[in-house]
Amino acid sequence: MGVDYDQIAPNYDRHRHGGGPYLDSLVEAATGVGARRVLELGAGTGANTAAFLDAYPCWLIGLEHSRGMLEQAKGKQISAKWLHASGTNIPLLNASVDFIFACYVIHHIHDLAGLMRECARVIENGAAAFVTCPHDFIERHPANQYFPSFARIDKSRFQPLSEIADAMRAAGFQDIREKAVTAAPVHIDHAYVERVASQFISTYALLPQDEFQSGLAKMREDVEAKGRLDIDMVWECAIVWGTFTSRQA
Numbered sequence: 001m002g003v004d005y006d007q008i009a010p011n012y013d014r015h016r017h018g019g020g021p022y023l024d025s026l027v028e029a030a031t032g033v034g035a036r037r038v039l040e041l042g043a044g045t046g047a048n049t050a051a052f053l054d055a056y057p058c059w060l061i062g063l064e065h066s067r068g069m070l071e072q073a074k075g076k077q078i079s080a081k082w083l084h085a086s087g088t089n090i091p092l093l094n095a096s097v098d099f100i101f102a103c104y105v106i107h108h109i110h111d112l113a114g115l116m117r118e119c120a121r122v123i124e125n126g127a128a129a130f131v132t133c134p135h136d137f138i139e140r141h142p143a144n145q146y147f148p149s150f151a152r153i154d155k156s157r158f159q160p161l162s163e164i165a166d167a168m169r170a171a172g173f174q175d176i177r178e179k180a181v182t183a184a185p186v187h188i189d190h191a192y193v194e195r196v197a198s199q200f201i202s203t204y205a206l207l208p209q210d211e212f213q214s215g216l217a218k219m220r221e222d223v224e225a226k227g228r229l230d231i232d233m234v235w236e237c238a239i240v241w242g243t244f245t246s247r248q249a
């Protein structure tokens with residue numbers, strides 16, 4: 001069972017915003033190759049497109065597979081070009097961009113080797129960076145104590161970082177680096193429980209719904225008892241990035 005992005009598109013921005021602890025690393029990777037032409041894969045509703053453009057003004061194409069998500073992005077005043085396509089079949093010429101990034105997208109793409117070959121094809125002496133969810137964070141996530149299937153579900157869909165790095169290496173990327181970054185701690189309070197109730201991350205929608213309802217009820221009860229849980233939520237993500245040098249003709 002997957003996530004129906006066309007269906008969730010109209011409400012996607014209610015609980016998820018652009019920018020995050022990964023933004024500085026994306027800017028660092030783009031700056032490192034002096035990128036002027038940027039491609040974002042799986043741009044979604046454009047939230048990270050806007051955040052990236054604010055931090056790193058450039059010529060940017062946002063590519064997105066879901067029409068619903070793309071319509072949301074297009075409805076915003078973002079100075080990007082938009083493409084309805086898949087990251088595994090990018091309708092751009094060879095060697096036509098300097099930097100590619102994708103935030104929380106590649107876990108939807110099973111053919112990582114094909115994706116990385118396609119990225120290498122369209123990059124001209126540049127770099128690519130992929131933001132994802134590391135397995136050790138999934139294992140430590142506070143949700144595990146309420147939702148027993150949480151880690152199993154997320155570990156089965158987010159590829160290990162080594163798999164992403166290997167696929168990049170096989171496609172010819174070099175100087176591949178992995179970095180974990182964290183956001184400031186957030187209290188798990190009433191507001192946070194409401195975000196869980198709205199299934200603000202897709203994992204909650206993928207849980208067996210009886211498990212979701214009973215875990216949510218227990219979390220609510222614990223938060224009501226003290227106003228917040230004893231532990232805070234510390235959002236962690238990982239960036240895997242590398243450079244690509246185009247072959248000379």
Ligand SMILES: C[S@@+](CC[C@H](N)C(=O)[O-])C[C@H]1O[C@@H](n2cnc3c(N)ncnc32)[C@H](O)[C@@H]1O
Nearest residue numbers: 005042043044065066069086087103104105108
């Ligand atoms: C979790 S959302 C992230 C959206 C956006 N990157 C963000 O951070 O807000 C994943 C996005 O990837 C898109 N997606 C999934 N498979 C894709 C593919 N093969 N090519 C392009 N986009 C894809 C989905 O439609 C969805 O918009």
